Amino acid sequence: MTFADPLFRPFAHKGLRLPNRIVMAPMTRLKSSQQVPDEAVAAYYRRRAKGGVGLILTEGVSPEQKSASGYRRCPAFFGEAALEGWRKTAAAVTAAGGAIMPQLWHVGPFRTPNMAPYPDEPTLSPSGLLKPDAERVGEPMTDSQIADVIEGFAKSALYAKECGFAGVEIHGAHGYLIDTFFWPATNLRADGYGGSGASRRRFAIEIVKAVRDRVGPDFPILFRYSPARDRT
Numbered sequence: 001m002t003f004a005d006p007l008f009r010p011f012a013h014k015g016l017r018l019p020n021r022i023v024m025a026p027m028t029r030l031k032s033s034q035q036v037p038d039e040a041v042a043a044y045y046r047r048r049a050k051g052g053v054g055l056i057l058t059e060g061v062s063p064e065q066k067s068a069s070g071y072r073r074c075p076a077f078f079g080e081a082a083l084e085g086w087r088k089t090a091a092a093v094t095a096a097g098g099a100i101m102p103q104l105w106h107v108g109p110f111r112t113p114n115m116a117p118y119p120d121e122p123t124l125s126p127s128g129l130l131k132p133d134a135e136r137v138g139e140p141m142t143d144s145q146i147a148d149v150i151e152g153f154a155k156s157a158l159y160a161k162e163c164g165f166a167g168v169e170i171h172g173a174h175g176y177l178i179d180t181f182f183w184p185a186t187n188l189r190a191d192g193y194g195g196s197g198a199s200r201r202r203f204a205i206e207i208v209k210a211v212r213d214r215v216g217p218d219f220p221i222l223f224r225y226s227p228a229r230d231r232t
């Protein structure tokens with residue numbers, strides 16, 4: 001036995017069955033015009049599964065919330081055309097012996113103002129900040145905007161289940177929307193979503209709970225986290 005052998009052992013937990021423990025990191029590709037992943041996207045992920053990756057995390061994709069996307073050609077995870085592309089992608093990967101989960105990514109303060117296809121939508125963040133002591137990029141999120149984002153994650157997680165994905169990953173890292181709630185320097189809120197560590201984590205917890213309620217007890221939820229910023 002070598003130190004690498006465990007990587008090649010199958011993995012099973014509840015409904016998740018993986019042929020090995022090799023996981024492909026989520027990597028933004030920006031190859032989806034009109035936010036719709038096409039045959040080339042499906043073929044790209046299928047090749048990775050065929051090459052032996054046990055679990056593929058897709059590029060960051062937008063949950064169903066109009067301010068979620070910050071980049072042209074970043075695929076959506078809502079709307080019939082995009083979901084049809086994702087259905088084909090999941091089927092292609094599964095047929096090649098792999099498993100795939102979308103990474104749901106709300107870019108929050110990284111969104112370019114006036115961005116297509118929803119130029120009138122505001123840029124969302126806990127306190128209008130992309131980084132400490134910087135120019136404001138928007139207004140602090142209202143309660144209804146917070147509820148709308150949570151609902152968007154829940155809806156897209158359910159689409160992932162319905163489209164044949166093996167689970168879902170929530171992008172809570174790298175300074176994007178969820179991470180800016182964790183970080184005291186970008187979360188200056190005085191309500192129940194800011195202040196103590198527990199309050200700064202509330203937004204993320206509400207997203208995970210809403211997703212869990214929607215997808216049921218056995219559908220895997222992964223959460224990507226940048227611990228360096230979340231200092232209590």
Ligand SMILES: Cc1cc2nc3c(=O)[nH]c(=O)nc-3n(C[C@H](O)[C@H](O)[C@H](O)COP(=O)(O)O)c2cc1C
Pocket residue numbers: 025026027028029059060103171173174224
């Ligand atoms: C081109 C590129 C795009 C990336 N896009 C994402 C992304 O969409 N979501 C994400 O969480 N990380 C993204 N990352 C970070 C990777 O998931 C990973 O953490 C990084 O490449 C470091 O991997 P390593 O620790 O194996 O070197 C991206 C990295 C690269 C190189």
